[in-house]
Amino acid sequence: MSGFGLDLIAVVVAAVAAFAFGAVFYTALGKHWMDAASLTEDSVKKRSAVPFITSFVALLIMGCVLSWHFGRQGSDVSTTFALHSSLILWLGFTVTTMATNNAFQQSKAKLTVIDSAHWLGVVVIEALVISAF
Numbered sequence: 001m002s003g004f005g006l007d008l009i010a011v012v013v014a015a016v017a018a019f020a021f022g023a024v025f026y027t028a029l030g031k032h033w034m035d036a037a038s039l040t041e042d043s044v045k046k047r048s049a050v051p052f053i054t055s056f057v058a059l060l061i062m063g064c065v066l067s068w069h070f071g072r073q074g075s076d077v078s079t080t081f082a083l084h085s086s087l088i089l090w091l092g093f094t095v096t097t098m099a100t101n102n103a104f105q106q107s108k109a110k111l112t113v114i115d116s117a118h119w120l121g122v123v124v125i126e127a128l129v130i131s132a133f
Contacts, residue, residue: 006071010133011063014126018059021125025118036111059122066123067130082131086123094119 026033034044069085070077095116102112
């Protein structure tokens, strides 16, 4: 652990793993996600790199928060604790925020389900990677 109880190597490895998961996840569900988000293949192809950069920075921040959280628990964070924490944090903060935002934007419920499933995978992967360091 380094400053503020963060293991920066673990955070970077976790962010890369989570980013790779997202690439596979949205490649597999791309057509369903585009339909749910009311996007076309052309509109997606014309996007800049900004969403990808933003996503990676967000994954680094998420990893820092998880690393800090685990660091506050002591030196030995079990896999079970990491999984329970990631599920509670995902449900309590990610799903609730996403569902609220999507409801106000009148997005399809399908979009909330797909994106929430993605973020569940992300937080679990990051939690497991960070707890393994």
